[in-house]
Amino acid sequence: MKHIGAARTAAIALAILAGSAGLVLPASASLFTIDVTQQGSNVVATGSGSIDLTGLTFDGSGDLGGSFTEPTFGVLVVGPAQITAFDSYRGITAPGSLGPGALGGGASSGSGDLVGPDIAGPLPVLIVPKGYASGDLLSDSAAWDSTTLSILGLTPGTYTYTWDSGADSLAINIGVPEPASLTLLASALFGLGLVRRRKTRLRHLGWGKGDAVPHFVPPSILR
Numbered sequence: 307m308k309h310i311g312a313a314r315t316a317a318i319a320l321a322i323l324a325g326s327a328g329l330v331l332p333a334s335a336s337l338f339t340i341d342v343t344q345q346g347s348n349v350v351a352t353g354s355g356s357i358d359l360t361g362l363t364f365d366g367s368g369d370l371g372g373s374f375t376e377p378t379f380g381v382l383v384v385g386p387a388q389i390t391a392f393d394s395y396r397g398i399t400a401p402g403s404l405g406p407g408a409l410g411g412g413a414s415s416g417s418g419d420l421v422g423p424d425i426a427g428p429l430p431v432l433i434v435p436k437g438y439a440s441g442d443l444l445s446d447s448a449a450w451d452s453t454t455l456s457i458l459g460l461t462p463g464t465y466t467y468t469w470d471s472g473a474d475s476l477a478i479n480i481g482v483p484e485p486a487s488l489t490l491l492a493s494a495l496f497g498l499g500l501v502r503r504r505k506t507r508l509r510h511l512g513w514g515k516g517d518a519v520p521h522f523v524p525p526s527i528l529r
Contacts, residue, residue, distance in 0.1 A: 338421060338444060340384055342460060342480045348414075349450040349458060351384045353421055357432070359440040361470025362395035365431050373413035373448035376426055377405035377459040382478055383422030383433050385446040387413050390420045391436035398423060398469045400430045404480065407459015411450070418446030423467045423476060432467070432476065455481055 338355035351373070372387040380400050400423060419435045421444055435444070450458060462481030468474065 337474075338476045340382060340422065340476070340478045341482070342382070342455070342478065344455055344481065347452050349453055349455055349460075350447065351382070351413075351449075352445075352447045353384045353418075354443075354445045356441055356443050357421070357434060357438070357476070358470070358474045359395060359434075359438075361474065362397040362432065365394040365396045365429070367391065367393050367436055370420065370433065371412060373416040373420075374411060375404070375407070375450075375458060375460070376409055377407035377461070378403045379424075379426035380404055380430070380465075381422070381424050381426050383420060383424060384413075384448045385416055385418055385420030385422075385435075387416040387448065392420050392433050393436050393438060394424070394431040394433055396429045396431050398425075398430050398432050398467045398476075400425045400467050401465045404465055404478065405459045405461035411458075413448040414451040416446070416448035419444040421446055421476075423478075430467075432469075 338353060338357050340351055340353040342349065342351045344350075368391070369389050370383065370392050371389055373384050375382045380403050382404060419438075420433060421435070422433050424431050424433055438444075455462065460480050464482060465478045465480070467476045467478075
């Protein structure tokens with residue numbers, strides 16, 4: 307069973323919110339997101355979502371040696387680390403390079419669907435699995451072991467590739483915290499705020515900095 311990541315979850319949430327607000331999302335709208343993060347001593351990329359091929363032109367098929375990146379050329383293809391068949395489509399608008407790295411190289415490992423932009427050639431193309439049916443769900447992952455974003459030459463930021471007059475897109479988030487990480491950070495900051503508020507309130511009630519604080523203080527006092 308394929309893993310549906312944060313990007314797909316966000317897309318589903320957007321659809322629910324749009325429905326509750328009486329909005330209609332374009333039928334052709336698609337979103338595929340690749341998140342690239344530093345995890346310990348490795349760089350890990352995970353992708354999920356779907357791709358609508360409307361507005362793209364079939365460019366050809368071939369075999370690719372697996373997941374790889376060439377940041378300076380705006381290339382990041384995620385999926386299996388071995389030779390994999392693919393289809394390519396032209397017609398995407400690219401943001402430019404992903405960083406100064408001339409050749410980040412092939413991934414140490416990878417799995418799932420082969421997906422990603424390749425703008426190293428004369429025309430930018432979008433790589434998808436061979437025989438891909440427009441709109442089908444996709445998910446993949448790849449890892450570059452014992453390296454860093456800096457060594458690979460990937461510059462943190464969000465890079466968006468669009469097509470079909472901007473109705474469809476593929477986004478690459480490099481070193482950008484995922485929603486779960488942001489939620490955890492917000493919770494930690496909220497808890498810290500409660501602790502500081504409690505200490506300030508106790509001082510106002512007469513407890514000094516060095517005084518022992520009672521184990522139980524009525525909640526009404528701390529409000």
